[in-house]
Amino acid sequence: MTTSFSQPDKRNPAGSGGSNRDAFLSRVAESLGRPRRTDPVQRPAWKHTVHLDTLADRTTEQLVEVLKEQCTFIHTQVIESTPALLQRTLDDLIAGFGGGPVIRSGDPRFAEYGLNFPGGSVWSPDASREDNVRRAEAANVALVFADYALAESGTVVLESRPDQGRALHFLPAHYIGVIQRDRIVPRSTQAAAALNRRHEAGEALGSCINLISGPSNSADIEMQLVVGVHGPLRATYVLI
């Protein structure tokens, strides 16, 4: 242990903002052969726009096809439904997964589409952390609405909110994401840019942004793909 760390503050061992921050950053600047840089650095003009160009010219209908095709590669079922049929589609899916318990986010779109899941529970800031986690752990099915969907990678993008916790996406065995067609963008580029724009405009983003592409999986044993590891065993998207 070095001297800079020999007298840690018991409550906050980093001290106020990390007492060794200046020495550390000065050394980095020295390694770069110049004085410390503290004035805002402007990002350069990137030399290529490949990320912006990929799939940029596709219509929504074409993007839906891209999304559907990609989902065949990531073990994710895509079901096309309509607002009118959504309740029925979801009920059928849940029944197919062996029924509840169901837990959903508190997203206002559930009410907008008149969705009801008798006996199901809702991730809620009114309940304790332990209670929410316990219900998510016990749930067979999680239901959420995507903020964005990425066609190229078959991804749903969701932000954490008081009524939509982090563990909601990971603890239940089955994961159902509802995607509204107008939320489909070509790829991760557009979602990252939109989120960054909102952040730079001063909007507070959720503390956790999830890009979820299908169920959890691993190839750690002999490179053989196993679908369903720590997170959900299956993922399904419902397009409306």
Place this chain on the structure above:
Amino acid sequence: MSLKTDNRAFGVRTEDGIGDAFMRGAVGSAQDSLKTRRLTAATTLGDWERWRELGQQIRQHTLENLDYYLGQMADNVERRGGQVFFARTKEEASGYIRQVIENKNARKVVKSKSMVTEEIEMNHVLAEAGCEIIETDLGEYILQEDDWDPPSHIVAPALHKNRNQIRDVFADKLSYQGDETPEHLARFARKVLREKFLEAEIGITGCNFAVANLGAVNLVTNEGNGDLVAALPKTQIAVMGMERIVPTMEEMEVLDNLLCRSAVGQKLTSYITVMGPRAEGEVDGPEEFHLVIVDNGRSDILAGEFREALQCIRCGACLNVCPVYRHIGGHAYGSIYPGPIGAVITPLLGGYDDYKELPYASSLCGACTDVCPVKIPLHEQLILHRQNIVSQGRTGAADRIQMKAAGKFLSSPGLFGSTLRLAYSMTKLMSRHGRIVRGPGPIEGWIGIRDMPQPVKKRDGFRAWYENRERPDGAAAETEVADRTARTAGDLKTTEVGPKPGRDVSVEEASSRIGRGGDNA
């Protein structure tokens, strides 16, 4: 685990690897599958070269302004209610983490995969402090249960183990009673680890990229364990190598795309998460969040001729194409960072005293450089290491004498020519059926694993054939002159008789071509 995974000599480690038939089979098939997937993913995306150039530019811009971006990151993490610790050394880093845990009187720690925590020997320090640390990445968990067997690949750490070995580990250590089917083994681990997640007090994650303007940590995973580590325990500690940072989510997005495609051939992995301390009003996520930024030798790398090595995004693509890694496996490198990138950065982090052999564990074919998504000139850096090792006098006396002799010999046309003339008769006793079958030290080493054709008689050699070849028209002298002129003019069209030199041709391939030439003559 520390940077160093094996105290035995390099030669012993490689012998071990080469003798392990299962491991070599597993590495070979993993390489074949991963490199095909990478190639397919890159081709599907299109414009791959531009993507690489973009990735390189982003990494270089960030490194050039690293002090600024790290400062911005720290400000933003603190603004969000997190705490930041800058650790100059591995002792400072693991000491801080230990202190945080002791301050909370916590014991139960769940962890997602992180190479830098291995580098700072964190598990060892925390175990000493009486913590129960659980690796939750499936591969890492298997290694932990097998008495902390070292990882052999930066993306697939348990690549060297087969399903039967894994079943035996689970049966011995965890009373597993099922069969060796990967799915059953994984389900069993899911069940055991789910309990650990739920009861953990501390979650420790690595950091694929820190997002400076957001003060958030980006994790790229497939299993979902990293997200549970960041959702369930009330305290999260994220540990990052100081170079792993991007300005905004826009650059993160480009690098995540390069990372996923290069590492496993996926467009995006199942879970890409941008996380920070729990926000006001939210239910889960860490109430206390610490970010530990680790230097541990990186600022020295930043200052020197190996700066580009810090562009690395740890995708492992260079391991998956390396012919040397294929044969000796990950453990032979004796470092948590194996393969070409390991041979570049391990000597930088651990010193030449322990790792001067690693830069020689390469055929210099350059396949690593060609696949690197952020364009690190890996094989050129290996040559740079070799130059340093030689100029610091770290090679053995025998090597030095041999190289001196070779230098004299190859730079003297007279000596070279007369040796060629005598080569056939000099090697007559050592050869049979046109191949050398015995010889002194270095030759013995070569012919132990491959053919060495006997040099041919001068009149059968290429030069003699070239002089006497039939020509469509004109005299031999004219062609001779034309060739020389062409060479001076830099136009090699008329003299191109073989493969172009350079990294289009691997050393192995080139030597096999030379071998064929000898046979035919």
